[in-house]
Structures are given as C-alpha cells and as structure tokens.
Amino acid sequence: MSSTDTGHAKEPLPFPAKEGRFSENAIAELEEIATHYPERKAACLPALWIAQREYGGHLSAAALQEVADHLGLSYTEVEGVATFYSMYNLRKRGRHHLEVCTCLTCAVLGAYEVVHKLENELGVSVGGTTSDGEFTLSEAQCLNYCGAATVVQVGDKYFGQITPENVSLLIDQLRNSTDYTPTKLADSIVKLHLSNASETGGGSHQAEEILNPPAGAML
Numbered sequence: 001m002s003s004t005d006t007g008h009a010k011e012p013l014p015f016p017a018k019e020g021r022f023s024e025n026a027i028a029e030l031e032e033i034a035t036h037y038p039e040r041k042a043a044c045l046p047a048l049w050i051a052q053r054e055y056g057g058h059l060s061a062a063a064l065q066e067v068a069d070h071l072g073l074s075y076t077e078v079e080g081v082a083t084f085y086s087m088y089n090l091r092k093r094g095r096h097h098l099e100v101c102t103c104l105t106c107a108v109l110g111a112y113e114v115v116h117k118l119e120n121e122l123g124v125s126v127g128g129t130t131s132d133g134e135f136t137l138s139e140a141q142c143l144n145y146c147g148a149a150t151v152v153q154v155g156d157k158y159f160g161q162i163t164p165e166n167v168s169l170l171i172d173q174l175r176n177s178t179d180y181t182p183t184k185l186a187d188s189i190v191k192l193h194l195s196n197a198s199e200t201g202g203g204s205h206q207a208e209e210i211l212n213p214p215a216g217a218m219l
C-alpha cells in the first residue's frame with residue numbers, strides 16, 4: 001500500500017508565490033506602526049489591514065505570506081489571525097461591500113426586510129457578489145449605531161435609517177460613486193493606527209454618514 005493510500009506522509013502544500021505588493025509607503029507605515037508595539041510580531045492586525053489595502057481589498061495567500069515575511073512570523077501564524085477575525089476579507093469583495101446590521105435593534109426595526117430588498121435589487125443572496133463586481137452583500141453584527149437602525153456599513157461609512165423604500169437610492173448613490181470601499185476601509189483603519197499609538201485592536205473606524213434623502217426626511 002502506498003503512503004498516499006494510508007493517508008500518511010502527505011506532500012506539504014506549496015508556499016504561495018511571493019508578490020511583494022507592499023509599496024515603499026506601505027512598508028514605511030508598517031515600520032512606524034511596529035514601533036507602537038513591544039515586539040514587531042504583535043503588529044499583525046494592522047499589518048493585515050495594510051495588506052488588505054495593498055492587495056486590492058482582500059487577503060490572498062501571497063498577502064498573508066508578505067505580512068509573515070515583514071513581521072518575522074510563519075505563514076500559519078498569520079493565516080490563523082486572518083481567519084479568526086471576520087473583518088479581514090479572505091476572498092474578493094465587490095467594489096462596494098454592503099454589511100447590513102441584523103442585530104436586535106436593527107432586526108426589530110426591519111433589517112431583514114432591508115436584506116431581502118437588497119437581495120432582490122442586486123440579484124444576489126447574502127454572501128454573494130454581483131456579476132459586475134459592484135456589490136457584495138453581507139450581514140453584520142451590531143455596528144454600535146443602534147439609534148439609526150437599520151444601519152448599513154459600506155467601507156468606512158455608515159448609512160442610517162435604511163428601509164426597503166430607500167434601498168434603491170442607496171444603491172444608486174453607491175453605483176455613481178468612484179469609491180472602492182474595501183480598500184478605503186482598510187486605508188482608514190491603517191491611518192487610525194498611525195495616528196493613535198495606543199490603538200491595538202483594529203476594525204474600528206470613525207467615519208459615519210447618513211444617507212441624504214431626496215425629500216427631506218432623515219434616512
């Protein structure tokens with residue numbers, strides 16, 4: 001019986017091809033952020049945000065390897081961190097990543113009606129990306145903006161008081177923008193780390209926006 005038949009002595013998986021996409025500026029940012037930590041390995045979370053931006057909004061195997069190389073970590077250690085936190089994208093997202101809060105307050109105030117309307121408008125289910133690459137639809141845990149329920153996070157912006165009636169307006173507004181929201185969110189969080197030496201968690205952002213309605217009422 002061969003080793004393959006027994007399931008033992010499997011061939012190791014090949015290491016991902018190195019792409020080296022960190023720009024000089026990105027490396028300088030990482031070096032600055034690393035000084036905020038007692039050892040550079042601890043800068044894994046912000047380094048992953050830098051990678052998510054530099055690799056176009058999601059973390060490929062090459063992106064994880066580049067983070068590992070910069071911080072002196074193993075690929076497996078970086079992969080373990082990246083797969084633990086849902087804020088990191090392990091696959092490509094649409095130009096706009098719509099994350100609808102479906103936690104208690106938003107759910108009571110109609111978040112699932114918003115989700116179903118978005119599914120119909122975009123022609124995708126939760127977790128899917130439109131065929132034109134414009135939108136990815138996800139559910140999110142509480143976005144800590146409950147007073148504006150239902151809340152939709154799109155990159156580094158929050159849109160509040162979203163209802164089935166104004167979903168089309170939100171979609172049109174985003175479709176007409178020039179943003180690439182996954183990289184914009186990553187960039188805003190990298191900037192947060194650069195501006196705040198005590199920030200260690202990642203995943204929080206400051207920018208908020210209430211969608212302006214066409215006829216006065218607050219959305």
Ligand code: FES
Binds near residue numbers: 106145149
């Ligand atoms: S429950 Fe939706 S923002 Fe808190």
